[in-house]
Amino acid sequence: MNKFDEIIKECRQYNKLAQRLLYEMYAPKMKGVCLRYVGDAETAKDVVQEGFIKVFSNIRQYSEKGSFDGWMKRIFVNTAISHLRKHNKKYNHISIEDVNEANFHYSDNHHYNESEGNDNKHVDLKHNNAEFVLSADLSESELLGALQRIPEHYRVVFNLSCIENMKHDEIAQLLDIDITTSRTRLLRARGLIQKELYSFCLEKLSQ
Numbered sequence: 001m002n003k004f005d006e007i008i009k010e011c012r013q014y015n016k017l018a019q020r021l022l023y024e025m026y027a028p029k030m031k032g033v034c035l036r037y038v039g040d041a042e043t044a045k046d047v048v049q050e051g052f053i054k055v056f057s058n059i060r061q062y063s064e065k066g067s068f069d070g071w072m073k074r075i076f077v078n079t080a081i082s083h084l085r086k087h088n089k090k091y092n093h094i095s096i097e098d099v100n101e102a103n104f105h106y107s108d109n110h111h112y113n114e115s116e117g118n119d120n121k122h123v124d125l126k127h128n129n130a131e132f133v134l135s136a137d138l139s140e141s142e143l144l145g146a147l148q149r150i151p152e153h154y155r156v157v158f159n160l161s162c163i164e165n166m167k168h169d170e171i172a173q174l175l176d177i178d179i180t181t182s183r184t185r186l187l188r189a190r191g192l193i194q195k196e197l198y199s200f201c202l203e204k205l206s207q
Contacts, residue, residue: 008068011059019056027052030076036159037080039148047083051076077164081174084152146196150189157182158189 007025010018027048034044034051054075062071147155156175160166161182166174168182175182 008059008062011056014056022055023052026072030072033073033076034080036144036147036163037077037152037156038083039152039155043083044080047076047080050083051079054079077160078174081156084156085175142200143197146193146200149196150192154185154189154192157185158193161186 007018007021011022030051031044031048034047035041038044038047055072062068147158157171160171160174161168168179171182172179
């Protein structure tokens, strides 16, 4: 049994030292996950604390059949979404903005194609804008900043689809919205992120 397996075993026995070691190993990474969803560092810190409480309370349910990292990450994603759901009714209802966006065609930015399925691992940009963005050599924190600046209900769907690789039916079930709303929010998120990235580039290259 390696050291990591021993830590997991001791956490199942609610060993405080083992829990502290696991927290120190994963807290920075899980804070990054939460930050992508909630948008600010203080809130992310609170969600991390709540997430670890759930991890330690449910660690005996970890079956060891899959990745522990994946098992833990799902807990933090769900915790972040639960936090947002408590503070933002847009996760439970179709907003007027969603309805308007469903009728808006991003002819210049992105055309949604049903055949794309779940292959949403990047933000679609105009060809000329993509070269402009690449030339700015944006840092990871700047890219995260663009994501944080879009509305929460769009940011969540973008994260779930493009980063967690979830399908729209899974997202719809998780967020208690319909599939059309999930697709609409992803489309809107892409357009908004494109604008944010372009603005970042203009500001950076003008310095």
